[in-house]
Amino acid sequence: MAVDLSLWLALAAALPLLVYLYVRANDAKISRLHPAALIHSPDRWTADDVRRTAAEVKLKAENVQGGAPASLFSQDELPPKTGRRYIITGGAGFLGGWIVLHLIARGEDPRRIRIVDIRRPVRQDLLEGPAANVDFCKADIADSAAVEAAFAKPWADTEDGPEPETTRNASLQPYSDGVNVKGTENVVAAAHKIGALPSSTLPQDDSIIPQHHEDFFSNYAVSKWKAEQVIRRADRTSSGAHTLRTGAIRPGNGIYGPGGDLLLELYLIRGETPSWIWDSIQSFIYVENAFVVADAGPAPTYGEVYRGMMDLTGGAVKFLWLSSTAILGFAVLIEQYYLLRHALVRAAPPLAKLVPPLSGDVVYLQPSIFSLTQVHLIFDDSRARRAPEDGGLGWNGRVTTLEGMCKTVQEFERSGGLARRRAVAGNKTPDHGFQIARAEKTVEEVIEKLGIHTQDKPQVAMEVSY
Incomplete structure (x- = not known):
């Protein structure tokens, strides 16, 4: 009996060490850039690349004639x-x-x-x-x-x-459909009634689109897909005296740039951001490239973007490395708690009162965001860049991610460090498309409460409303 007790005590004492070793080993595997991804993005940014491009972008902006501001x-x-x-x-x-x-x-x-x-x-x-x-x-x-x-x-x-929104449970899908699906149906119906003129059509390809709810990364993605079907069904339908032509463009990732984005500009506002996706190669999309799916040139890692922003701001912007394995485990716990409470609300409301709802941005840290961030996402937009007569858009989105990042930082600093006010209308669902930004904010709040770092945050005079 004493031997058995000693064995259990030894195992209990070793468990934290085993978990730690597993987390370190798994993080090491995740941090390695896969050869298949490196084929599409073989070179990494250097500090000289960042400084040279920043100078070129600044000079180019000074010489732009007749374009939009910034x-x-x-x-x-x-x-x-x-x-x-x-x-x-x-x-x-x-x-x-x-x-x-x-x-x-x-x-x-x-x-x-x-x-x-x-x-x-x-x-x-x-x-x-x-x-x-x-x-x-x-x-x-x-x-x-x-x-x-x-x-x-x-x-x-x-x-x-x-x-x-970040949740992926199918029973909560209606919360995501209100604006994305119903709103799209209303816009198409109104376009029909006023006799909107035809526009160019786009090639249609469903070969890489998920076919089942569980294959989408979240309910937000499902609602966007449903809205796209509404748009495509309206193509070649009657619109007064005309035939309505419609099409949908699928951006390769979250869109960033001057004017109030919730990605890079949000990093500038915070000053310090924790992250666990340093080694993910991703196709970014600068706002002025938004009509051609992705930025020009090879996709960078998030770590390159982080280091570039730290260089350009002279260290005013900082990024804290976190274990992606540990954060995923934390996200699973949050998701299970979130779903448990929703189940109680539907089945046993009195018991639900004993389980407090998740408050603040913590609800956005759920496993679905890892389907977008903890993978290499590289998009091919060559068909969208074709001439209209060849089934493309004929738009030259020539800005690279390095150029777009430099421009975003420069415009932020030109405004005196005051980001433009941004109102994200209608996003009342907990799986808003920019949930990675909120998830990072959640982790930052947890870190501060644990006292891991206490650096004062810069006070920024701006309004961000969701």
């Missing part, structure tokens, strides 16, 4: 003016705002551009110059009557012309 593209690099009317749903936000600025920069009349969004623009570049003359209609795209009214509103110009 743009890396001159007017002659943009598509030609069409003279049509444009309705931009979500135009007050980050990507939508850049679409508005590019339309104006290529010569479109701002009076023939309309923003439909739940909040007015707060970005300074949308409140000054020609962009200040863009029409705005407040509407929740989940409200079909509001969307129809916004699309049917008379135009100010008098010329005759053509009109233009």
Whole structure:
């Protein structure tokens, strides 16, 4: 009996060491760049590469003529003016705002551009110059009557012309479908009613799209796929006297750049960010490249981006290395707690009151984010770069991730370190597309509560509302 007790005590004492050794061994395996990924991205950034590119980007920005404010593209690099009317749903936000600025920069009349969004623009570049003359209609795209009214509103110009969340449990899918799916259906219906003009079509390829709910990384991705089906079913349908042409572009990753992104600019705002994805090679997408799926050139690792931002800011931005294996274990516990409470809410509400809900951003640290971040994601956008007559978009997204990162840092510093205000409208679901940023914030809060580091955070005068 004494021998058995001693054995169990020895095993209990050795368990922490075994867990530690397992975590270290698994992290070492994860940190190795796989040969298959290195074929597509063989070279790593150096400090000289970062400094040289930053100087080139700064000089290029000074010489850009006729482009949008803070743009890396001159007017002659943009598509030609069409003279049509444009309705931009979500135009007050980050990507939508850049679409508005590019339309104006290529010569479109701002009076023939309309923003439909739940909040007015707060970005300074949308409140000054020609962009200040863009029409705005407040509407929740989940409200079909509001969307129809916004699309049917008379135009100010008098010329005759053509009109233009982290959880992955299937039972919680309806929480993600409200804006992404219902909103898309409302936009398509409103476009039909006003007789929207045809546009170019895109090649369709479902060969790499998951076929079952459990194959998607989260409910957010499922809702986006459902919305895409709505768009594609509307192609070649009647739109007044015209035939409506529709298409969907799948960005290769989260979009970053000046104007309020929730990736690189958020790192600049925080000052210090913990991360466990240093060695993941990923295709990034600079906001002005957003129409061609991914940035030009080889994909970098997150670690290269981190080190580049630290170099460019002189150490004002810092990144803390964390064990990806340990964070994944923590995320599994959070997911199980989250699902347990939802099950109790549905089956036994009195018991659910004994299990407090997860508060703050901790809910975003769930295993689904590892399906996007703890893997090498390299996208081929060669078909999207083809000429329209060959089934492509004819758009030259020439900015590399190194250039885009340098531009993002420079614009942030040019504004005096005050990020542009960003309103992410309608994202009430816990699987918002930028959950990695919130998950990192969650880990940062946990670290601070444990007292691992106590460096004061910079106070930034800005508003980020979700």
